[in-house]
Amino acid sequence: MKRILVCVKRVVDFNVRIRVKPDGSGVITDGIKLSLNPFDEIALEEALRIRERGEAEEVVAITIGPADCQQQLRTALAMGADRAVHVVHDGVVEPLTAARTILKVIEKEQPFLVLLGKQAIDDDNNQTGQMLASLWQRPQATFASKVEIAGTTARVTREIDAGLETLEIDLPAVVTADLRLNEPRYVKLPDIMKAKKKPLDSMSLADLGVSAVSRVKIVKTEPPAQRQKGIIVKDTQELVAALRKRGVL
């Protein structure tokens, strides 16, 4: 079966203005809206489009996270994934652990393409896809804005600092999605009902033979330095005067 594996992570919704706990032990997440990582929605959308073009037969979504992440996996199923895999784990999953876990699932599922978001917008690590490709010893095409499958290879356009780079990679491979790859579809109510009946497998890290090593200790979390309150000028002349006064013109 020609299969695509898509990695999705639950994160604090991108619209939430996050606040740091006064004791510096982390950020406040109680009662805050949680959603699929926006880049992962884009990755999933791309997988669905590839399947809809007949270039893949099955799209499997995987997440590693606590039991109540099931809700976000159901969202992925409602978007159109055929099946979901939930690796249930409470607590921190460092990118290397996430990559090891996904690799175990790859060994079982044998996908020809693995899609991830380029970065999870909570920890902003931007590591997992590259680590996975490294451990798997397969090609990586990160920050993708265009993916074309051509038999046993793919052509991927990447958004890099210098412009748009195109790579040709042999499949199977890892691709990470950037913002302009596509615009994810909206989930419709009947799809949510249908998603409830789609298969969702749960397992633990131990079931996959992975142990969650944690080597980075977060000792403190602080709000960023606040900028000094600025001034409002009434017209362009005042603006130029204010710039001159600050010595930046």
Add this chain to the structure above:
Amino acid sequence: MAKILIVAEHDGTRLNASTAKCVSCARSVAGAQIDVAVFAADGAAVAAEAAKLAGVTRVLRIDRPENSHALAALLAPQVAHLAAAYTHVFGPSTTFGKDLMPRVAALLDAPQLSDIMAAESATRFRRPTYAGNAIVTAEVDPGTRIVATVRIASFEATPGGGAAPVETLASDVALPSHTRFVSIVAAKSDRPDLQSASRVVSGGRALGSADNFKIIYSLADRLGAAVGASRAAVDAGFAASDLQVGQTGKIIAPELYFAIGISGAIQHLTGIKDARTIVAINKDAEAPVFEVADIGLVGDLFTIVPELEKLLGA
């Protein structure tokens, strides 16, 4: 003692300014030995440039034809091979370093810290999370080799004046053939580079069209500034994708930043937090961009920008 290996970023002929910023970060680790590795097809010129950076102990030059394009899958095994002798491996937090360094970290079985903004010691670093809204201090055990990307907006470039020796190393590390460079489309421009410019003028969705966006270019030219854009402006096709500023675009720290017709979403603001002076021009007095602006002007950009350009010309 810390031994830090920095992977140089370059275009084959010139060293990217991000490398000098990585050196500054490495120099903040007391007593560190700092080696810069140049992987290229012919790295002579780049290595010579790197050798001049103050504080660099040695420059290692690894020439291979396969290194003519910076492909992570081909560079990673070479970096990992060298890294065995180091306690830290640093690369810039540009798309080059973001692509490469995690691939290296996995080969080394080392944890990575992304976007480090300060090195408090050899084992303790600060980095932003949640689009810069929560800064964490992260620590690893002494003896843990670490890979890091350096948030270049947080560091001044290390000055020149050094004269480090350049050592040429032969490399016979086996490289995969599964990844091939096809092409690059780079928007050629005579304007200053967005990432290193001291002045940046950015336009947002409010510009309304690629044609209207020309007033941003024109103001930028008057100021000798680089041009930037919000995601909305890039998505709408007003500006090229490599001009996007923000969480998923470029993180910049110019002396002077103009946000014109940009609302100031957190994902945009995280890209400009380190700008010395932020000017916001927006017709909505309630726009969040005014919360971070040093100088705000409420009004219609289509009258303000041409007026401003005229005033600056006088």
